[in-house]
Structure formats: C-alpha cells, structure tokens
Amino acid sequence: MSVAQWARDLAMGVRFALTGGREGWTRALLTAVGVGLGVALLLLTTAIPSALDARHEREADRTDITWMDSPAPPKGEDTLLVADLDTEYRGQEIRGRGMEPEGPGAPVPPGLDAVPAVGEMAVSPALRELLESDSGKLLRDRLPDRITGTIAEEGLVGSREFAFVRGAEGLAAHLGDYRVTRIDHFGASDSASEGLDPVLLLLVIVVFVVLLMPVAVFIATAVRFGGERRDRRLAALRLVGADGRMTRRIAAGEALAGSVLGLLFGTAFFLVGRQLAGQAVVYDVSVFPSYLDPSPLLALLVAVAVPTAAVLVTLFALRGVVIEPLGVVRTARPARRRLWWRLLLPLAGLAMLYPMIGQGREGGDFNQYLVVGGVVLLLIGVTALLPWIVERFVARLGAGPVAWQLAVRRIQVNSGTAARMVNGVAVAVAGAVALQMLFAGVDDDYTRDTGRDVSRAQMQVTLSDGMPASATAGFASTAGVEKVYAFSEGSVGDRRTDPESSEQVTVGDCAALREVVRLDSCADGDVFAVLDPSYESDIKALATPGRVLYFDPSYGDDEGARVAWTVPEGVKNARERVGLTANTTTGFLFTPAALDGEALAGLRTEVYLQLDRSVPDHQEQVRNTAAAVDPLADVMVWSATEQSEKFTAIRTGLFVGAACVLALIGASLLVTQLEQLRERRKLLSSLVAFGTRRRTLGLSVLWQTAVPIAVGLLLSAVVGLTLGTVLLKMTGTPVRVDWPSLLSMTGVGAAVVLVVTLLSLPPLLKLVRPEGLRTE
Structure with missing residues (x-):
C-alpha cells in the first residue's frame, strides 16, 4: 500500500468528520473536547519543569539572609541590614523582611522601587487583600505599619504568596543574631543543590507515571467516541466499492480530524487554565501564569503523539470488526x-x-x-x-x-x-x-521525633539578644495562654576569653526551673548547680564558693559581655530531669533576684507556653504578643514529629x-x-x-x-x-x-x-x- 493511498484515505476520513452534517460535527466536537481535556493536562505537565525552575530562580534572585553561605560584608554606603520577620497566620506562611539601608547605595529588593521607610511597608497583592478583609484583623494588629507599596511579580514566587517588606531601625545592634544580617546585593551565589536520595527519586518517577497514565487512557478513549454510528457509515461505504482496509483508514482519518481539533481545544483549555492558575492555590502552592511555559520540545512531542495515537488506536479497535456492505458483524455474539x-x-x-x-x-x-x-x-x-x-x-x-x-x-x-x-x-x-x-x-x-513534650508546652518563642526576661510578662495575659515558662540561657567560663572550663547558665523563676530540674526547695534569690550530671563536667570545680566566673565569655575574635560573677556561699543542689525539649539541663541555675541586669543582658531568652486550645485563634494571639514584645522574636509551634x-x-x-x-x-x-x-x-x-x-x-x-x-x-x-x-x-x-x-x-x-x-x-x-x- 502506497503512502499516497494512505494519505487519500485519511484525507477522506477528515472530510467526512468535518462535512458530515450535524451528526459528524457533534461526533467531532465530543472527540475534540475529550482529547482537548487530556491535551490540556499534558501541556500543563510539560510546563511543570519550567514552572519549578522559574520559582527556584525567583527565590534565588531575592535571597537576602545569607548567613549560612558567607560572612557578611563590612558596613558601607552600599550595604543593607535585613531582618527575617517570617510569620504565620492561620496555617498560612507569610514571608516577612525588615530592612534598614546603611547608605544611599543600598540595594533595593526585587519587586520594589525603594526600601520602605520606618513605619511603612510594602505587601504582596494577596497579603493586601487579606489585611483589608475582616478575616485579617488579627494579622493587621501584628503588622500595623502603613501600606505604601505593592511588591511586584519580580519579588514573589507565586501569585498568591503572602509577603511584606517593612522599614526598620536599630538592626545593627542585633548583628550576629541568626535572624539579622548585612548584605550588599540580593541573590544567592550559584551552588549545586543537594540531590534526591534514591527512594525520593523513585517516588518522583512513579508519581509522574501514575499521574500521566490516566491522561493517556482518556485520550485513547476519547478518539473512539461515536464508534457504533461510525461503523454503520463505514458499512455504507462498502456498498459503493470501498474494501475493508480502506474503510479502516477512513475511520482513522475521522479520528485524526477529531484529535487535531482536540489539540486546538486543548491549547485553548490550557491557555484559559494558565490564566486561572494565577488565582488558584492548591496545597499552599501558587504560580504566576508566566511560569507555565511548556517546553517547546515536549509540546511538539504532544502535538505529534496525540494524532498518531488516535490513528493507531482506531486501527487497533477495528481489528476485530467485520464491516460488510449490509452491516457490521459486531452486532452478533x-x-x-x-x-x-x-x-x-x-x-x-x-x-x-x-x-x-x-x-x-x-x-x-x-x-x-x-x-x-x-x-x-x-x-x-x-x-x-x-x-x-x-x-x-x-x-x-x-x-x-x-x-x-x-x-x-x-x-x-x-x-x-x-x-x-x-x-x-x-x-x-x-x-x-x-x-x-x-x-x-x-x-x-x-x-523524626522532635523530642518536644507537647503535653507541657505547645509553643516556643525565642527573643532576640538583649531582650530581658521581664519582657515575657505580656504572654501571661495573652488570650489562650495558660502557663508561661521563661528561661534566659547562656554560659559562664573561668576566664574572660577562651575559657578552659565553661558551663551552661539557666535563669528562671521557681516554677519554670522545676520544669527542667528537680528541686527540694526554691525561693527567689537562690542559685543552683546540677552537681550530679550523668557525664563528666567541671561544675564541681566551678561551683566553689568565692570563685570568680565570667558570663558570656568570648572565643577567638568574638566579643562577649564578660560580666564577672563571684560564686556565693550556699549554692543548692539540683537533680537532673528530662526537660521540655527532651534534653537535660546542666550547669548553673539562677532565680531572677540572684543576678543583676548587667549579667542578664548577655543571655538569650526562651519562652515556652502551655495553651488553652479551646480559645479561638490562640496561636495568632501569641504571635501578636511576641511581635509587640520583640519584632525579631521567632515563634515556633511545637509538634511531636517533623x-x-x-x-x-x-x-x-x-x-x-x-x-x-x-x-x-x-x-x-x-x-x-x-x-x-x-x-x-x-x-x-x-x-x-x-x-x-x-x-x-x-x-x-x-x-x-x-x-x-x-x-x-x-x-x-x-x-x-x-x-x-x-x-x-x-x-x-x-x-x-x-x-x-x-x-x-x-x-x-x-x-x-x-x-x-x-x-x-x-x-x-x-x-x-x-x-x-x-x-x-
């Protein structure tokens, strides 16, 4: 059989599909819709790699917190202080940044024309919509700055991303805190990302196959719409001289016409869905329509594979059908x-x-x-x-x-x-x-098991360096908070710099200390030492009365507070207990009255909260209090596993x-x-x-x-x-x-x-x- 004969028969089938009256058009339309739905999803699938690459590039372009990658540059006319102010609202993550320019040449974040001034902030369109709605009232209390701008697409990874940039001041005092850094440009240096382990790679492969196979099956089903009526028409063609092979090729031509229309419908469906995707959020994932750009090679593969599959499926389906001039011998048994x-x-x-x-x-x-x-x-x-x-x-x-x-x-x-x-x-x-x-x-x-005891505490707030423990008083009056355990933590050493022996320091009231160690008696002003730890320690030597120790000693070039403290008489013994985080607390333990403010200033404060979960929005109430106490506070919701x-x-x-x-x-x-x-x-x-x-x-x-x-x-x-x-x-x-x-x-x-x-x-x-x- 020549290629020319195949082409003529396929072309005749195409003409029957397109000029067969209302019946032919209805059949072709149904086929086109069915195929088009499958093609749209295939095009969407071919666009996923480019969408992931676009999100990755957008995230890399706006990277600012680079403390893990390289040391911060020295202060200059072109430097910017950046604070990580990420937060969460009713399960929705919100990206937040506080920025303080150190000179006129400070870099401007992507999506903005200028860094907002103190008391002002720029927000993403989705966050602006939330803040202006009734459901965003609690969040508005947390972010009271005046909205003066909108973050453009260049500064967002998704169309429905919640993000804000606010002006800040005094961030230099917090340099060295893990949430504050200095930068002279936005964007991360190119680095090879860690690959997937074999099991995760297997999961990815199987996910793609499992999701695409039903699409292929539906496309194969759609090209067989109207099969019974089509076969009766083919029987009529036998009456005018067509042989069995010719009728099958004509039928394949009709399927070819429907599949090509399906490609057009699928392209239209994809373009419409592409625009709608910009408004959709599925499992907290959103994209911009521009991200969904199918790979030209994969799109070409779809354009060739779908019509080819339509022809092959039709020929395969007719292999057991005997089309005679007076009927189709499929109606018999x-x-x-x-x-x-x-x-x-x-x-x-x-x-x-x-x-x-x-x-x-x-x-x-x-x-x-x-x-x-x-x-x-x-x-x-x-x-x-x-x-x-x-x-x-x-x-x-x-x-x-x-x-x-x-x-x-x-x-x-x-x-x-x-x-x-x-x-x-x-x-x-x-x-x-x-x-x-x-x-x-x-x-x-x-x-993995986090080791956190969620029966004793459900949230943790880490205050920035220098925040006193007295700042935690506001949490006790927060709606939904039943108990507050506040600890100031640091270390003491036997020398101001590069100490040979050092121990952990924990400061808290008696109720808080009893959550981490066992105490026979406790009163404000007491000092304790865990003298029976399960591992070797210098605590006994350091706890000698009259010995001078130094809070927050420095190591190498680091500068510490190095506040001197003399070990008093009557240091009480404390026994180990599994703490809130499944760790045991060792070293020295102080009640607040046992230390002066200068020693407390060099410690980091952690607050653990036991909540009344029946109170509506109890987590948001805590976050609002934390933001009011310390804008750099890091709030964490505990879970038993990660x-x-x-x-x-x-x-x-x-x-x-x-x-x-x-x-x-x-x-x-x-x-x-x-x-x-x-x-x-x-x-x-x-x-x-x-x-x-x-x-x-x-x-x-x-x-x-x-x-x-x-x-x-x-x-x-x-x-x-x-x-x-x-x-x-x-x-x-x-x-x-x-x-x-x-x-x-x-x-x-x-x-x-x-x-x-x-x-x-x-x-x-x-x-x-x-x-x-x-x-x-």
Missing part, C-alpha cells in the same frame, strides 16, 4: 476475549521491576527506564484485563428488576464500551493505591497532580456518558414510548456505570497492592498495607463516577422524550 496475552503485560512489568527488589538506598539510584517501563506495563495491564473481567462477570448476572435487566443486557451486548468508560478511573486508582502504600511505607524514614521538606514537597506535588487528574477524570467521564446517551437516543425514546418509566431508565444508567466501576475498582485494588508491594520491596521497606488509604482511594474513584452519573441524569431525561423518535 462476539468471540470471547482471550486472557493469555492480557496477562503478559503485567507479568512483563513485574519482570522489569524484579531485578531492583531489595536494592534499597545503598544500591544507588534505581534504573529509571526499568522503573518507568515496569510501572507503565502494570498499569496498562489494568486496561487490558478489565474488558475480559467485565465480560466474564456480567455473563453470569441473572434476572432482577427492569432497570437491572436493561443495564445488564446493555453491558453484555457491549462490555468493551463499559470497560473503556472506567479504564481511566481504574488506572488512576491502581496507581494511587500503590503510591499511598509506598508513601506510608517510607514515611517513618523521613519523619518530616523531611523534600518528602513533604513530593507528597504535595502528588496531591496537586491528583487533584488535576481527578478533575480530568470527572470531565472526561461526563463527556463519555453524554456521548453514550446521544448514541442511544432513539432506543431510549422507544422504551419511553412503550411505557418505560423515566425513573427506571435513570436507574439503568446508574447500574450500567456501577457494575463496571465496581469490577474496575476491585481490579485496581489488586494491581495497586501488587505494585505497591513490589515498590516497597525495591526500597527495602517492610510490606504493610495502608488500608485506610486503599479504601479512601477506591472511595474517591467511586464518588467521581457517582457524581458524573448524577450529572448525566438531566440530559437523559431530556433525551428520552417521545419526540426523540423523530428523524429527518
């Missing part, structure tokens, strides 16, 4: 589907994954090609096995109510169509179950992608359902004309969806458990089934189908009117 070749796909997938079982982290990176190939084959195995299982299952279904019989008979006549409708859901659920098993299995590896940021980011990415895929699943299923109802319009109208109740037809449509989805979800659970087990064995993690996640994933899949079915009932009631029998 079809040949039973064979099982052997359908089992080869998942078995081949398992064979590709098998060599990596037991590799774990120590074995290096997993072979990406084998991982992708194995997971793809296992998930494709769901689409191959589902039609066979549905056919065998429905063949054994018996009598029942009229609605049940209508549904069962419809599935028995064309089980392939019923299976295709739920293929995408089954693939998505199978992948989600496997991923949830993998995430649950390795969760402990990326979660999770790796990279692991959390990958899980967040999965949730964001899953939300997009679920939206595609719902929209594509709805289009598929409407197309099925449109093809059966005359049959449904005939049933109504003969007295069938509309309620019965509605229930039959529900059963037609429920039976295949139940079989599909059962198969997806089995495949998901199998894939999850293999992935856990690959990572060297004990196999454990996360039953709540499995049930929730299958429940979500069933809920999507149920919602789609309910949305299709109004069009069904419109189609089943007796007027539907009219024809031209």
Whole structure:
C-alpha cells in the first residue's frame, strides 16, 4: 500500500468528520473536547519543569539572609541590614523582611522601587487583600505599619504568596543574631543543590507515571467516541466499492480530524487554565501564569503523539470488526476475549521491576527506564484485563428488576464500551493505591521525633539578644495562654576569653526551673548547680564558693559581655530531669533576684507556653504578643514529629497532580456518558414510548456505570497492592498495607463516577422524550 493511498484515505476520513452534517460535527466536537481535556493536562505537565525552575530562580534572585553561605560584608554606603520577620497566620506562611539601608547605595529588593521607610511597608497583592478583609484583623494588629507599596511579580514566587517588606531601625545592634544580617546585593551565589536520595527519586518517577497514565487512557478513549454510528457509515461505504482496509483508514482519518481539533481545544483549555492558575492555590502552592511555559520540545512531542495515537488506536479497535456492505458483524455474539496475552503485560512489568527488589538506598539510584517501563506495563495491564473481567462477570448476572435487566443486557451486548468508560478511573486508582502504600511505607524514614513534650508546652518563642526576661510578662495575659515558662540561657567560663572550663547558665523563676530540674526547695534569690550530671563536667570545680566566673565569655575574635560573677556561699543542689525539649539541663541555675541586669543582658531568652486550645485563634494571639514584645522574636509551634521538606514537597506535588487528574477524570467521564446517551437516543425514546418509566431508565444508567466501576475498582485494588508491594520491596521497606488509604482511594474513584452519573441524569431525561423518535 502506497503512502499516497494512505494519505487519500485519511484525507477522506477528515472530510467526512468535518462535512458530515450535524451528526459528524457533534461526533467531532465530543472527540475534540475529550482529547482537548487530556491535551490540556499534558501541556500543563510539560510546563511543570519550567514552572519549578522559574520559582527556584525567583527565590534565588531575592535571597537576602545569607548567613549560612558567607560572612557578611563590612558596613558601607552600599550595604543593607535585613531582618527575617517570617510569620504565620492561620496555617498560612507569610514571608516577612525588615530592612534598614546603611547608605544611599543600598540595594533595593526585587519587586520594589525603594526600601520602605520606618513605619511603612510594602505587601504582596494577596497579603493586601487579606489585611483589608475582616478575616485579617488579627494579622493587621501584628503588622500595623502603613501600606505604601505593592511588591511586584519580580519579588514573589507565586501569585498568591503572602509577603511584606517593612522599614526598620536599630538592626545593627542585633548583628550576629541568626535572624539579622548585612548584605550588599540580593541573590544567592550559584551552588549545586543537594540531590534526591534514591527512594525520593523513585517516588518522583512513579508519581509522574501514575499521574500521566490516566491522561493517556482518556485520550485513547476519547478518539473512539461515536464508534457504533461510525461503523454503520463505514458499512455504507462498502456498498459503493470501498474494501475493508480502506474503510479502516477512513475511520482513522475521522479520528485524526477529531484529535487535531482536540489539540486546538486543548491549547485553548490550557491557555484559559494558565490564566486561572494565577488565582488558584492548591496545597499552599501558587504560580504566576508566566511560569507555565511548556517546553517547546515536549509540546511538539504532544502535538505529534496525540494524532498518531488516535490513528493507531482506531486501527487497533477495528481489528476485530467485520464491516460488510449490509452491516457490521459486531452486532452478533462476539468471540470471547482471550486472557493469555492480557496477562503478559503485567507479568512483563513485574519482570522489569524484579531485578531492583531489595536494592534499597545503598544500591544507588534505581534504573529509571526499568522503573518507568515496569510501572507503565502494570498499569496498562489494568486496561487490558478489565474488558475480559467485565465480560466474564456480567455473563453470569441473572434476572432482577427492569432497570437491572436493561443495564445488564446493555453491558453484555457491549462490555468493551463499559470497560473503556472506567479504564481511566481504574488506572488512576491502581496507581494511587500503590503510591499511598509506598508513601506510608517510607514515611517513618523521613519523619523524626522532635523530642518536644507537647503535653507541657505547645509553643516556643525565642527573643532576640538583649531582650530581658521581664519582657515575657505580656504572654501571661495573652488570650489562650495558660502557663508561661521563661528561661534566659547562656554560659559562664573561668576566664574572660577562651575559657578552659565553661558551663551552661539557666535563669528562671521557681516554677519554670522545676520544669527542667528537680528541686527540694526554691525561693527567689537562690542559685543552683546540677552537681550530679550523668557525664563528666567541671561544675564541681566551678561551683566553689568565692570563685570568680565570667558570663558570656568570648572565643577567638568574638566579643562577649564578660560580666564577672563571684560564686556565693550556699549554692543548692539540683537533680537532673528530662526537660521540655527532651534534653537535660546542666550547669548553673539562677532565680531572677540572684543576678543583676548587667549579667542578664548577655543571655538569650526562651519562652515556652502551655495553651488553652479551646480559645479561638490562640496561636495568632501569641504571635501578636511576641511581635509587640520583640519584632525579631521567632515563634515556633511545637509538634511531636517533623518530616523531611523534600518528602513533604513530593507528597504535595502528588496531591496537586491528583487533584488535576481527578478533575480530568470527572470531565472526561461526563463527556463519555453524554456521548453514550446521544448514541442511544432513539432506543431510549422507544422504551419511553412503550411505557418505560423515566425513573427506571435513570436507574439503568446508574447500574450500567456501577457494575463496571465496581469490577474496575476491585481490579485496581489488586494491581495497586501488587505494585505497591513490589515498590516497597525495591526500597527495602517492610510490606504493610495502608488500608485506610486503599479504601479512601477506591472511595474517591467511586464518588467521581457517582457524581458524573448524577450529572448525566438531566440530559437523559431530556433525551428520552417521545419526540426523540423523530428523524429527518
């Protein structure tokens, strides 16, 4: 067969699709919408790398707190003091900076024309909206400065990011504090970022495959819309001399036209979604529309792959259909589907994954090609096995109510169509179950115990250097605070500089000290020493009465307070106790009256708070008090465990992608359902004309969806458990089934189908009117 003949037949199919009257246009439109939804999500996926790169570059361009990277430059006409004022409001992180120029040449942060003056601040559009709303009243109390500007896109990493820059003064006194630094430019120096460990890299690969496979399945399903009517038209072509191969090529041409229209629709959907993405926040992640710029190479791959897949899928679908001049020999009893070749796909997938079982982290990176190939084959195995299982299952279904019989008979006549409708859901659920098993299995590896006793305290406030402990009095009167434990901490040494022996110093009232050590008696003015620590210490020698010690001694070039203190008579003994942070406190302990203000000035103050969680916004009340006491205060909400940021980011990415895929699943299923109802319009109208109740037809449509989805979800659970087990064995993690996640994933899949079915009932009631029998 020549290429010219192929081209002519495909072109004829394209003309039939575009000039076939209302019927042809409706079919082409449905195909275009279905394909377009998939193409839009594929384009969005191809844009994710560029979006991540854009966010990373934007974050790097505005980097200012560089104390970990290099020493701060000396004060000059071109330097700027920057304070980290990050805060949080009702679970939403807010990026904050206080800035104080040290000269006329001080750098200006990206997104601003000038550094705000003292008492003024510039905010992001999202933060301005929040501050001006009723729900932002508490936050407005925390940020009372006058808003004089808006941070432009160049200074933000996302369209809905909450950020502010405020003018500050007196920051030089806090240099050396981890929240204050001096800079002469914005932007971080280029440095190689730490790569992902093998297990996290495996998670990323599997997430991408699992999210993209349902998209591919839906596109393959969409190009087969209107299959029964199309085959009847092809039978008419046989009457005028077309042979079987020519009719298949013409059918492929019709699918090609629908897929090309789908590319146009998908591009339009993507452009609209690109603009809407600027207003969306999914799991605290937002982007600017300009970030979503698909890679030209990947976009070209989508443009070529989708029409090619449409042609190949159509030819594959017609391989078992005999199109004769007088009809399509598919209406007779079809040949039973064979099982052997359908089992080869998942078995081949398992064979590709098998060599990596037991590799774990120590074995290096997993072979990406084998991982992708194995997971793809296992998930494709769901689409191959589902039609066979549905056919065998429905063949054994018996009598029942009229609605049940209508549904069962419809599935028995064309089980392939019923299976295709739920293929995408089954693939998505199978992948989600496997991923949830993998995430649950390795969760402990990326979660650590913080050691904090959340039963005794739930928040911690670190005040900046030089803030006295008396400043903590305001926390006791804060709404939602039940108990306040304030400690001033530092060290003493036997010499002013470079001491040979030094010990920890803790200052607090008696109630606070009893939270970290065991005391027989305590009164304000007492001094204690932990004389029986579990490790070797110089405390006994340092606690000798009359010995002179020095608070905050200096080391090397560092300058300390070096306040002299003479050890008094009557230092009491304190015994160790596990403290609020699971550490034991050693060294000297003082009540406030035992030290003068000069010695206290060189200590850092930590405040631990026990909260009444029944008080609304108790955390925000604490943050407001902390900001009023010390603008540089660092507020931390305690939790019993902490999770790796990279692991959390990958899980967040999965949730964001899953939300997009679920939206595609719902929209594509709805289009598929409407197309099925449109093809059966005359049959449904005939049933109504003969007295069938509309309620019965509605229930039959529900059963037609429920039976295949139940079989599909059962198969997806089995495949998901199998894939999850293999992935856990690959990572060297004990196999454990996360039953709540499995049930929730299958429940979500069933809920999507149920919602789609309910949305299709109004069009069904419109189609089943007796007027539907009219024809031209």
